[in-house]
Amino acid sequence: MVTSIAEVRLHRRPVPLVRPFVTAVRTATTIDAMLVEVVDSDGRSGWGEAPTSWRVTGESPQSVTAAVEGPLRDALLGMPLEPAAPLESAAVASLALERAVVRNSAARMAVDCAVYDLAAQGAGVPLRGLLGASSDRVRTDMTLSAVTKREDIEQLATTAAEHMGTGFGVLKVKVGAGGDDVAAMRAVRHAVGPGITLRADANQGWTPAQAVDVIRAWEDAGLAVELVEQPVQRDDIDGLAFVTANVGTTVLADESVWTSRDAREVIGRHAADMINIKLAKTGGIREAIAVRDLALDADVSVIVGCMMESHVGIAAAAAVAASVDAASGAPTAHDLDAGLWLSASPVLGGIHYDADTVRMPDGPGLGILGLAG
Numbered sequence: 001m002v003t004s005i006a007e008v009r010l011h012r013r014p015v016p017l018v019r020p021f022v023t024a025v026r027t028a029t030t031i032d033a034m035l036v037e038v039v040d041s042d043g044r045s046g047w048g049e050a051p052t053s054w055r056v057t058g059e060s061p062q063s064v065t066a067a068v069e070g071p072l073r074d075a076l077l078g079m080p081l082e083p084a085a086p087l088e089s090a091a092v093a094s095l096a097l098e099r100a101v102v103r104n105s106a107a108r109m110a111v112d113c114a115v116y117d118l119a120a121q122g123a124g125v126p127l128r129g130l131l132g133a134s135s136d137r138v139r140t141d142m143t144l145s146a147v148t149k150r151e152d153i154e155q156l157a158t159t160a161a162e163h164m165g166t167g168f169g170v171l172k173v174k175v176g177a178g179g180d181d182v183a184a185m186r187a188v189r190h191a192v193g194p195g196i197t198l199r200a201d202a203n204q205g206w207t208p209a210q211a212v213d214v215i216r217a218w219e220d221a222g223l224a225v226e227l228v229e230q231p232v233q234r235d236d237i238d239g240l241a242f243v244t245a246n247v248g249t250t251v252l253a254d255e256s257v258w259t260s261r262d263a264r265e266v267i268g269r270h271a272a273d274m275i276n277i278k279l280a281k282t283g284g285i286r287e288a289i290a291v292r293d294l295a296l297d298a299d300v301s302v303i304v305g306c307m308m309e310s311h312v313g314i315a316a317a318a319a320v321a322a323s324v325d326a327a328s329g330a331p332t333a334h335d336l337d338a339g340l341w342l343s344a345s346p347v348l349g350g351i352h353y354d355a356d357t358v359r360m361p362d363g364p365g366l367g368i369l370g371l372a373g
């Protein structure tokens with residue numbers, strides 16, 4: 001039976017982090033999980049989350065509240081969800097959300113993911129199944145905060161070894177924050193040995209020339225860095241292409257690619273070797289799938305990442321990641337560790353972590369049962 005969107009609710013849940021999260025652009029000790037619950041005319045709830053960061057998405061809890069409780073709710077109320085055509089009806093709703101507000105992609109992500117959750121529930125399948133995946137698990141890397149002072153490098157190496165000891169095979173080191181990135185990466189490689197995959201994320205922190213210098217120094221030192229994420233400023237596509245052309249290491253575009261339009265430009269200009277899809281950039285699942293298909297059709301690999309967000313946002317990202325693994329035929333480690341930084345999940349049910357594995361429940365949709373506590 002066709003249902004329709006009856007209600008859009010917003011819940012704000014502060015969640016402390018287990019340790020401070022430091023990147024080239026910010027330090028965080030707690031997050032405000034901005035959770036959206038979209039209720040259909042049968043009383044089912046779909047869930048989504050809007051990760052907020054002035055420095056990354058340009059959105060705040062206040063802006064998300066204004067967008068969700070204003071134009072996004074207005075656009076969505078009364079929209080039909082057809083159980084026989086769940087993907088199509090979710091896409092129609094998603095397009096209405098995109099047309100309702102310019103930018104505000106994290107706010108749109110929250111509502112869009114909640115609609116896809118509901119659509120999957122209506123069809124009686126897990127969201128990952130709706131997106132073409134059968135596996136109920138994806139792997140994630142673990143992120144290590146950026147080090148800016150030489151005396152902190154030893155601690156970085158110790159932390160890396162600890163994560164290796166708890167089952168992580170892929171570690172992502174935040175660099176580009178002004179510290180000695182060559183010494184830091186050398187110390188991490190020395191601490192974890194040759195069997196661990198190391199990634200680096202500069203979060204736009206280098207100039208193109210600096211990026212080439214540091215990455216070549218890693219290459220010359222034999223540090224076997226698997227990939228380097230977003231070496232230069234997001235709008236500097238020429239700089240990104242310069243780095244990609246001048247190093248042997250794989251370059252992964254993150255902040256430079258928000259939508260399929262950006263992906264088309266980066267792929268067309270050979271500005272990066274890989275693309276990091278994040279739902280907070282694409283504004284949710286419909287556009288994420290568009291970027292996935294565009295990249296994979298061009299033989300450009302994809303990983304799915306996340307912002308500093310909770311298990312609700314990660315649940316949708318994990319479903320997309322599983323669909324990427326299924327479509328590419330080569331499961332990879334994604335970048336979905338944010339939930340491991342939280343002291344607890346703000347919801348009951350949904351995903352859970354088992355060392356480096358994100359496990360998704362077998363029930364319909366995202367399997368989220370409601371707010372915790």
Ligand SMILES: [Mg+2]
Nearest residue numbers: 201229230254
């Ligand atoms: Mg990144």
